[in-house]
Amino acid sequence: MQRFGVIVMLGWLPYTSAAAALHWSVAPQICVADTTHSTCNMTITIEHHSNPPAAIPACVLINGKQRQCWARLPARVTLDVALEAAGRLTVSTPDGRELISKVLQIKARRDTHRPRVRSPWRLF
Amino acid sequence: MAVAACYAGAAEDSASYSQPTPATAWQLGIAAGHGQVSSPVRGAANRSLWLIADVAWYGSTFYLDNTEAGGFIWDSADKRGSAQAYVTYNREAQLFDNHAISDITVPFLPFNSAARPASTPDVQAQQLASRHYAVHAGARLVYEYAASRVSFSIERDISGTHDGYLATAGYQMQLPVPYWQVSATAMVSWYSQHFNQYYYGIDTRDNVSPQYHYRPAGGFRPALDITATHALSPAWGVVVFARYTALSDTVTASPVVDKNGIFSAYAGLSYHF
Structure with a gap:
């Protein structure tokens, strides 16, 4: 815990001084499901493209739910996710600062919304 | 320690959330045009259609589709098949209505085709006791594949109107017509003896001489339906349909029936909300 706190302190320094453009990429951001009802x-x-990589403590969250944390965020992270609906991926520091925030979309190969069981215009 | 994060605030993606289409959705359409529904009942009026509506709501479990309300009780693993339990409003009684909304007819449609030659005594709808609308409860099995749909249903009267049964098998296919969405449906329905007796039987409840009393059996009614829609814009469109239902011999033999089938057709401009 104490060690983590030290890392947080060390990691804090570059936040305040860095003004460079963001160097993170998240791919893919679109998930292709078989049907509209399937997970x-x-x-x-998640990859850091600048050199040297960020050596900061951070957590990955999917729709606000914590998935994985690192004392030193690696330059390259792979994460298996199962999405029920579109949402948001965020990478945050322990103090709540968002390093990355990306929308995750879902596309379906086949629309499986319920078709009507009766033909339209059958009221009369 | 080389600690150099290129942090300049969160990397906010400005793209909006793209949720799949909601599983629950209203479909509300209204059409203005003209059409008619013929009545095979002697003395009853053909019914004119001017403004018609199409209302449906589907959720993941329950649905409302015009005069039917029900729930999904089974889904196949591939989601192409489903079974529903439902309650619906049966409108057979409208064929006995002699209050014409309009006397305007469409000459080229067979609404006023010559009545079947009367081999039976001439009994008019006005002589009959009121035939009431019924509420049916039923179950349906539907399977869809590509552009085709097969369905089977069985219903029973739960309103104490006729205490009969109605079973229907149908096959619907989408026809490849450019710029139009055209579906053709072939159906055959079996109407139980109780159903036919209530609507087409003639007995002591009616103001008819006993020598004209009639007791039909159960019977089949084959039917064809073609419905075509064409979108003029996301909201506006054209809807055209034509349907014909052939009555069973046991119904056409009723003294109060003077046509062999029920024909309906309509053409109008539609708007979907």
Whole structure:
């Protein structure tokens, strides 16, 4: 715990001083499901493209739910996710600062919304 | 320690959330045009259609589709098949209505085709006791594959109107017509003796001489339906349909029936909300 706190302190320094553009990529951001009702599974890669990589404590959250944390965020992270609906991926520091925030979309190969059981315009 | 994060605030993606289409949805359409529903009952009026509506709501478990309300009780693993339990409003009684909304007819449609030659005594709808609308409860099995749909249903009167049964098998296919969505449906329904007796039987409840009393059996009614829609814009469109139901011999033999079938057709401009 104490060690984590030290890391947080060390990790804090560059936040305040860095003004460079963001160097994170998240891919893919669109999950392709078989049907509109099925859970969508994909492996997301979060990658840091600048050199040197960020050495900061951080957690990955999917729709606000914590998935994985690191004392030093690796330059490249792969994450298996199962999405029930579109949502948001965020990478946050322990103090709540968002390093990355990306929308995750779901596309379906086949629309399985319920078709009508009666023909339209059958009222008369 | 090389700690150099290129942090300049969160990398906010401005793209909006793209949820799949909600599983629950209203479909509300209204059409203005003209059409008619013929009545095979002697003395009853053909019914004119001017403004018609199409109302449906489907949820993941329950649905409302015009005069039917029900729930899904089974889904196949591939989601192509489903079974529903439902309650619906049966409108056979409207064929006995002699209050014409309009006397305007469409000459080229066979609404006023010559009545079947009367081999039976001439009994008019006005001589009959009121035939009431009924509420049916039923179950249906539907399977869809590509552009085709097969369905089987069985219903029973739960309103104490006729205490009969109605079973229907149908096959619907989408026809490949450019710029139009055209579906053709072939159906055959079996109407039980109780159903036919209530509507087409003639007995002591009616103001008819006993020598004209009639007791039909159960019987089949084959039917064809073609419905075509064409979208003029996301909201506006054209709807056209034509349906014909052939009555069973046991119904057409009733002294109060003077046509062999029920024909309906309509053409109008539709708007979907």
